[in-house]
Amino acid sequence: MARGGRYLTAAAAIVLFAFFGGFLVFASSIAHYAPAAGLQGDGIVVLTGGEHRLSEATRLLAEGRGKRLLISGVNRATTRHDLYRKSGLSTSLFERVDVGYAAHDTSGNAEETKAWAAAHGFSRLIIVTSSYHMPRSLAELGRAMPATALVPYPVVSSNFRTERWWMHGATARLLFFEYLKFLPSAARYCAVRLFGWDDSAFANSAAKHALSI
Numbered sequence: 001m002a003r004g005g006r007y008l009t010a011a012a013a014i015v016l017f018a019f020f021g022g023f024l025v026f027a028s029s030i031a032h033y034a035p036a037a038g039l040q041g042d043g044i045v046v047l048t049g050g051e052h053r054l055s056e057a058t059r060l061l062a063e064g065r066g067k068r069l070l071i072s073g074v075n076r077a078t079t080r081h082d083l084y085r086k087s088g089l090s091t092s093l094f095e096r097v098d099v100g101y102a103a104h105d106t107s108g109n110a111e112e113t114k115a116w117a118a119a120h121g122f123s124r125l126i127i128v129t130s131s132y133h134m135p136r137s138l139a140e141l142g143r144a145m146p147a148t149a150l151v152p153y154p155v156v157s158s159n160f161r162t163e164r165w166w167m168h169g170a171t172a173r174l175l176f177f178e179y180l181k182f183l184p185s186a187a188r189y190c191a192v193r194l195f196g197w198d199d200s201a202f203a204n205s206a207a208k209h210a211l212s213i
Contacts, residue, residue: 026135026182027175031162033131033154041151042122044069047109047137050130051157057128058087060153061096066126068096070116073103106136106185110144117148124149131156132178139185143192 044066046057054071061069071083084094103112117125129137131154141150161168165175 023176023179026179027165027172030131030135030154030175031165033134033152033156035153036151039065039126039151039153041066041124041126041149043067043117043120043124044126044128045109045113045116046071046128047106047133048073048075050133050155051159052155053128053130054083054086055088056153056155058089058097060126060128062089062093067122068098068120070098070100070113072100072109072112072116073105074099074101076101106133106140106181109137110140113141114144114148117145123147124151126151126153128153128155130154130160131162132160132174136178136182136185139182139189143185143189146193 044057044060046053046069048054048071057069057071060066074083080099083097083099084091087094087097089097098116100112100116103109113125117123125141125148127134127137127141127150134152134154138150138152141148156162159170160174161171165171
């Protein structure tokens with residue numbers, strides 16, 4: 001019994017060490033996340049919900065970094081005209097913007113993006129989202145679209161502290177809770193990519209809805 005208790009304690013210690021060690025690696029990598037230079041894709045996808053995401057995505061479209069832009073996960077109360085006014089794009093350029101209303105979470109974003117990319121024949125996508133949200137986004141998108149090249153374009157919010165993040169309570173809490181959300185996404189990604197599990201159980205109903213284009 002005593003030996004069994006020691007084994008259990010040692011196993012728990014190893015799990016805790018791996019958990020918190022993984023968090024430190026996760027948080028430190030996000031703090032040093034930066035967009036690749038000269039990035040180019042067939043299309044651009046921006047996941048709604050964070051500061052500066054839309055403005056960065058529309059700038060990339062205006063620079064010709066992709067042929068079309070998908071704004072995924074838009075609130076149904078937000079009209080296409082609202083987005084046009086916020087985008088700062090010309091009328092002709094905004095015609096290359098597609099608006100997706102079906103996604104309600106990151107998994108839904110992945111399914112909505114998969115349908116959009118397939119409809120346009122895109123195989124290389126620039127993904128625009130907040131830096132802390134990028135690992136989970138890439139895991140969900142990679143699970144749904146294993147054959148598609150994903151180019152991350154992380155956006156850093158003004159209140160996100162990249163230097164000495166552990167000294168800032170709000171940033172540390174944000175990173176910790178995002179890490180908790182990332183773990184199941186990473187597990188699903190590994191299950192699909194390494195073991196060939198059918199990912200249909202994880203698919204969001206977003207794939208069944210048409211995009212509002």
